[in-house]
Amino acid sequence: MYCSKCGALLADGAMFCAACGLAFSTAAAIVRPMNAQVATVPRVEYGGFWLRFLAYLIDSVVIVLGVCVLAIPLFFLTGLGAFLSEIHPEEDWNENGVWVLIAVFFLFAAASLVITWLYHALMESSEWQATVGKKALGLVVTDMEGRRVGFWRATGRHFAKIVTNMVPAFIGFIMAGFTEKKQALHDMIAGCLILHRES
Numbered sequence: 224m225y226c227s228k229c230g231a232l233l234a235d236g237a238m239f240c241a242a243c244g245l246a247f248s249t250a251a252a253i254v255r256p257m258n259a260q261v262a263t264v265p266r267v268e269y270g271g272f273w274l275r276f277l278a279y280l281i282d283s284v285v286i287v288l289g290v291c292v293l294a295i296p297l298f299f300l301t302g303l304g305a306f307l308s309e310i311h312p313e314e315d316w317n318e319n320g321v322w323v324l325i326a327v328f329f330l331f332a333a334a335s336l337v338i339t340w341l342y343h344a345l346m347e348s349s350e351w352q353a354t355v356g357k358k359a360l361g362l363v364v365t366d367m368e369g370r371r372v373g374f375w376r377a378t379g380r381h382f383a384k385i386v387t388n389m390v391p392a393f394i395g396f397i398m399a400g401f402t403e404k405k406q407a408l409h410d411m412i413a414g415c416l417i418l419h420r421e422s
């Protein structure tokens with residue numbers, strides 16, 4: 224199949240033309256007529272930097288709550304809580320106490336890592352195609368043709384943020400504000416788009 228507007232070859236199941244942005248499916252994008260007099264073609268709309276930043280803030284709150292809810296029972300189940308409560312800092316703040324603190328730190332760090340990963344990968348590959356924050360703001364994660372991504376693609380996008388984080392001054396994230404398809408660095412690495420679709 225070829226794009227009716229620009230003639231580019233389309234991928235199977237494409238929701239819009241990756242070359243010119245013509246949308247074939249209302250599921251891909253919403254149409255915002257800029258000028259009522261001019262007949263508008265449905266175009267895909269990318270999620271911009273500030274919407275994505277707000278979604279990130281919402282997700283951060285959800286993740287912190289999730290880590291607390293899930294890691295605190297883990298903390299007690301593993302016996303670390305009981306161990307900590309037996310330590311009396313004023314008398315026997317010994318080597319064991321330090322090891323327990325290190326264990327607690329790693330428990331929370333590991334729980335955060337896994338929860339953050341699964342939160343993004345499972346939700347962005349789900350029917351929502353979005354985390355809670357993205358869903359609230361009408362953003363969806365898709366591949367380059369506007370299709371839903373699978374779990375491993377979403378996982379790739381999530382861990383590609385490690386690379387994005389290595390770029391100084393948040394430039395890897397700010398790229399979502401000025402690249403052609405509003406992609407952050409991790410979107411480019413994983414071949415993903417963030418579309419804005421009011422639902």
Ligand SMILES: [Zn+2]
Nearest residue numbers: 226229240243
């Ligand atoms: Zn086209």
